Amino acid sequence: MKELDTAGQGSIRVTRKSGNVVVLEKDLATEQMVLAMGPQHPSTHGVLKLECLTDGEVVTEAEPYLGYLHRCFEKHCENVDYPGIVPYTDRMDYLAGMNSEFAFCVAVEKLLDVEIPRRVEFIRVIVAELNRIASHLVAIGTYAIDLGAFTPFLFCFRDREHILSLLEWASGARMLYNYIWIGGLAYDVPADFPRRLKEFVDYFRPKTRELFKLLTENEIFVKRTKGIGIMPADVAINYGWSGPMLRGSGVKWDLRRNDPYSVYPELDFDVPVPDGKFSEIGDCLSRHLVRAIEMEESLNIIDQCLEKMPSSEGFDPRAAIPKRIRPKAGEVYGRAENPRGELGFYIMSDGKSTKPLRCKARSSCFVNLSAMKDLSRGQLIPDLVAIIGSIDIVLGEVDR
Amino acid sequence: MEEGAVLSQAVKESAEAYAVIHEKFGDAVSAFDANPTMPFFEVLDVALWQKIALFMRDHPRLRFNYMACLSGVDYPAEEKVGIVCNLESLGELNHRIAVKVRCARTGGSIPTVSCVWHTANWHEREAYDMYGMVFAGHPDLRRILCPEDWEGYPLLKDYKVQETYHGVKVPY
Numbered sequence: 001m002k003e004l005d006t007a008g009q010g011s012i013r014v015t016r017k018s019g020n021v022v023v024l025e026k027d028l029a030t031e032q033m034v035l036a037m038g039p040q041h042p043s044t045h046g047v048l049k050l051e052c053l054t055d056g057e058v059v060t061e062a063e064p065y066l067g068y069l070h071r072c073f074e075k076h077c078e079n080v081d082y083p084g085i086v087p088y089t090d091r092m093d094y095l096a097g098m099n100s101e102f103a104f105c106v107a108v109e110k111l112l113d114v115e116i117p118r119r120v121e122f123i124r125v126i127v128a129e130l131n132r133i134a135s136h137l138v139a140i141g142t143y144a145i146d147l148g149a150f151t152p153f154l155f156c157f158r159d160r161e162h163i164l165s166l167l168e169w170a171s172g173a174r175m176l177y178n179y180i181w182i183g184g185l186a187y188d189v190p191a192d193f194p195r196r197l198k199e200f201v202d203y204f205r206p207k208t209r210e211l212f213k214l215l216t217e218n219e220i221f222v223k224r225t226k227g228i229g230i231m232p233a234d235v236a237i238n239y240g241w242s243g244p245m246l247r248g249s250g251v252k253w254d255l256r257r258n259d260p261y262s263v264y265p266e267l268d269f270d271v272p273v274p275d276g277k278f279s280e281i282g283d284c285l286s287r288h289l290v291r292a293i294e295m296e297e298s299l300n301i302i303d304q305c306l307e308k309m310p311s312s313e314g315f316d317p318r319a320a321i322p323k324r325i326r327p328k329a330g331e332v333y334g335r336a337e338n339p340r341g342e343l344g345f346y347i348m349s350d351g352k353s354t355k356p357l358r359c360k361a362r363s364s365c366f367v368n369l370s371a372m373k374d375l376s377r378g379q380l381i382p383d384l385v386a387i388i389g390s391i392d393i394v395l396g397e398v399d400r
Numbered sequence: 401m402e403e404g405a406v407l408s409q410a411v412k413e414s415a416e417a418y419a420v421i422h423e424k425f426g427d428a429v430s431a432f433d434a435n436p437t438m439p440f441f442e443v444l445d446v447a448l449w450q451k452i453a454l455f456m457r458d459h460p461r462l463r464f465n466y467m468a469c470l471s472g473v474d475y476p477a478e479e480k481v482g483i484v485c486n487l488e489s490l491g492e493l494n495h496r497i498a499v500k501v502r503c504a505r506t507g508g509s510i511p512t513v514s515c516v517w518h519t520a521n522w523h524e525r526e527a528y529d530m531y532g533m534v535f536a537g538h539p540d541l542r543r544i545l546c547p548e549d550w551e552g553y554p555l556l557k558d559y560k561v562q563e564t565y566h567g568v569k570v571p572y
Contacts, residue, residue: 067545072554074530110437237465237490240519251491258494332437333469333486333498346471346484360471370522399545 031055035381039068043146043385046395050372052384059384062376064369069399077359082108082182082325085359090176092361093397095138098131098167099338100397101180106261107334107345111327114183114320121263122309123189123317124180126197127167129298129305133204134163135339136291139392143288144215146389147224152215159207162200169193182325185317194306201299208296216292225285229375229387232282239371242364243341244294245391247273248287255337267304269297284390291339291392326354340364340392361400365393413495414439420461425452440484440498449501450511450537456487456499457516464497466490467517472527476557479505481531485513485520503533512538530555 028034038049047068053061073092077085089104090097102124109116141156164174170189171179179186215221231241236249246253254271256264272293279285329351335344341364348358368391375387411434418432418441428445429452443449456464464487471484482502489495503510512535514521524535525544532553535541543550551562561570 067543067547070545072545075554078555234465235518238518240467240517253491330435330437331440331484331498335468342468344469344486346469346486348473358471358473360469362469362471366522367519370519374518 028053032060037062037384039065043388044395045142045388045393046398048369048388048393048395048398050376050384050388052376052381054381057380059376059379059381062372062384064372066366066369066395067399069395071400073400074358074360077356079355081354082327082356085356086181087176087178089361090178091396092363092400093135093338093340093343093365093394094175095394096131096135096339097175097177098127098180099135099336100343101177102128102262103334103336103338103343104345105180105182106336107332107347108182108325108327110332110334111330111347111349112183112322112325113328114322116183116262116320117315117317118263119188119310119312119315120184120317120320122305123185125262125264125267126189126302126305126309127170127177127179129301130163130167130197132339133295133298134160134167136295137163139291139339140211140215140288143389143392144221146385147221149215149218149221152211155207155211155214159204162203166193166197166200169196181318181321183321184319188312188315188317191312194309197302198306201302205296205299208292208299212292216289222285224382225279225288225386225390226283227280228284228383229379229390230280230282231371231375235374236282236371239374240367241341241371242367243338244287244290245341245368247271247290248390249282250274250276250286255335255342259335261336263305263308266308267301269301272297284386287390287392324354327351335362338364340394340397341368343397361397363397363400365391366398366400369393369398408436410496411436411439413493414497417462417464417495417497420459421452421456424455428452438486438498439496440500442500442502446501446503446510450513450516452499453513453516461493463489463492465492467513467519467523468496470520470523470527472531472533472555473500474505474531474555474557475502476505478502481505481508481533481556483510483524483527483533507534509534509536511536514538529553532556 033054035052035054038044039047049065051063052059073088076088086101089100093100137156137160141153144152168174171177231249233249233251236246250273252271252273257271272290274281274286274289279289327349331348333346335342343364344362346360347356350357376384428448430442430444432441456462466488468486468488473482473484480502485499487497501510524538528541529543529546552559
């Protein structure tokens with residue numbers, strides 16, 4: 001078998017030997033030690049393995065190994081028709097299923113000639129923003145736990161539960177919704193949904209402030225995150241970062257604003273970026289800050305949607321759904337702003353089949369995680385935990 | 401027809417960017433495909449791909465500083481595999497374009513662009529993992545999602561899954 005010697009810049013060498021045996025060769029100095037973090041480790045948020053080369057408590061090199069949750073989403077896509085792919089997208093980023101469905105439907109609808117009813121668009125935005133809050137709550141809660149604060153986690157999950165019940169009420173499922181369909185929705189929202197949603201918004205708005213007092217302004221938390229894992233803006237762009245990660249580096253870039261889709265151009269909201277007063281731009285605290293402020297912006301968006309949403313009179317959520325979804329021949333790269341960044345789908349259709357020829361998912365945290373090697377160089381092991389937490393990875397989406 | 405107008409504006413910007421590239425590289429790039437969903441051009445002289453990529457990133461009228469996506473694609477009818485790169489000038493000129501590069505289906509190789517955009521590093525590893533094309537000059541070309549000792553390249557259209565993996569039956 002071909003010898004594939006891929007010694008990188010570090011001293012972890014991977015050598016492929018004959019047969020099926022893979023041998024990892026490492027030339028280590030006496031003071032160096034290899035520490036495997038994961039695949040089962042609470043702070044890796046799933047099955048991610050980091051092979052760290054350490055010198056005392058300093059990480060000189062960390063090599064991520066992924067694929068433990070790989071299901072080859074893209075091969076599945078080539079074997080099911082377009083509406084059948086929607087449930088699979090839920091299972092990629094299972095903390096933000098609505099947003100994944102939204103991104104996929106936006107991509108396919110670019111190839112189809114369908115006009116989406118306005119009420120559908122508003123409901124889509126509402127559920128996507130709700131899911132964004134839920135996802136950020138998990139990100140913030142588990143981040144707190146990574147750094148040793150247990151209480152915020154309980155607060156976050158208590159509030160997330162309200163969102164999950166709202167979404168369950170609308171779609172029938174707590175996390176894997178299959179609610180946003182290509183060209184429409186599975187169902188209209190229940191009649192009383194806007195009232196209960198308004199109640200939730202009013203309940204949750206003070207809670208975001210509470211979270212600030214409890215966690216964001218907590219001195220221990222600030223000391224653990226400020227100035228750690230700094231990523232300059234130009235490097236972040238070169239690494240393809242997106243979402244709160246990129247905004248944490250001070251780049252005001254949000255696909256809802258910069259490549260608008262759905263009804264986002266009609267809505268008024270801020271794109272928060274750190275100003276460098278409270279945190280250092282590009283560090284872990286900035287990324288946390290962006291998520292925390294973004295939740296309030298999502299609440300504003302929901303408020304406006306409730307106001308502008310057309311009434312349900314004579315509304316059929318499935319009216320615009322084509323009988324047979326067969327996009328015209330061509331290619332499209334459609335994307336949407338997920339809680340973790342840019343989720344894009346590259347879809348290739350031959351115009352004859354009801355199945356895509358190719359469907360590639362551009363996962364936001366896959367790309368964000370790829371900077372891990374650079375970010376971890378020279379950090380302390382406890383800071384490594386802070387850095388992974390701030391990337392907010394969902395391994396279901398990284399491995400697809 | 402407001403959306404149509406916006407769309408054609410985006411395509412026009414891509415066409416202008418393409419004109420700059422065409423002026424410099426001439427016949428090394430194909431004609432511009434101005435479709436409304438994903439305007440693209442193809443790199444015909446594969447050996448020049450790295451140079452074109454660097455030119456696209458650094459030229460003041462192009463500034464494609466952000467690689468949104470790199471997807472591997474299989475073209476079994478033409479006996480080729482290739483990549484599709486979606487590039488964008490993020491925060492600077494705000495235009496977008498897609499680039500296609502293709503190589504032979506067996507034993508083909510494409511120059512790496514991971515030195516131009518860091519994003520390409522893992523994306524190219526993924527394309528190699530799924531399609532088997534080699535990215536010449538890549539610093540760390542290993543499988544990324546499949547195990548190291550997996551056989552075959554899963555996203556090829558004629559892929560047959562291996563019978564057993566470490567003594568475990570694979571197809572279920």
